[in-house]
Amino acid sequence: MSEPVKKAVPEPLDPIAEAHRQWSARWPEHADRMAAVTSVMRAQQLLLGMVEAALKPYGLTFAAYEALRLLAFARTGTLPMGKVGTRLMVHPASVTNVIGRLERRGLVERRPSPDDRRVVLAAITPAGRELAEEATAALHDAEFGLADLTPEQAGAITGALRPVRISAGDVPS
Structure with a gap:
């Protein structure tokens, strides 16, 4: 056969x-x-x-994680909503949406600035700080999705994309 x-x-x-x-x-x-x-x-x-x-x-999207992590990095745990948008490079409406979702979960609070009542501050809560640390550990374990790359290769990607960002006016040259 x-x-x-x-x-x-x-x-x-x-x-x-x-x-x-x-x-x-x-x-x-x-x-x-x-x-x-x-x-x-x-x-x-x-x-x-x-x-x-x-x-x-x-229960986090990357956008929500970035907002929590940014607030956790802030010296006082608070930032003006406008500064959150600038640092995350997103539209103010997106910041309002993300902070609102985090606020409903008790991870962030909005409060008026003691220095200027027209400014709204986003403030991380203890629960938000704890979740930010847990989620950060999970991203570290996942190597941010780049586990098969060396640190040098990851750095090369960042370097290769910098001229694109410069040409778009995203960062200074």
Whole structure:
């Protein structure tokens, strides 16, 4: 009896490499930049998924975690809402939404500034501080989704993206 013929299993297709091939055939002067931006966007999706999976047991999104961690880092545990938005690089409406959700859970409080009653402060509560520490440990354990990279490779990514941020006016050169 003869052995059954095994069908060749095709190699998995890298959609970004295929898009690069298509772009190179039509617009070669734009192919590398298209692949770069698509790679960054895909990496962002993958990393956000891994980070949010690590934070899920704590009932936190990455945005909520960042807000808690920022307040935990603050010397007094409080920051004006506007400064929270600036430091997290998000729109004021997003800050209001995230702080509101954290406030409903008893992790953050909003209060007027003693120096200027027009300014609203976000203040981390003891429960918020405790949860920030637990969630930080979980992200450390998950290596922020970059467990397969060396510290040098992670640093190289940060360095490679800095010119993009500079060119967009996000940070000074």
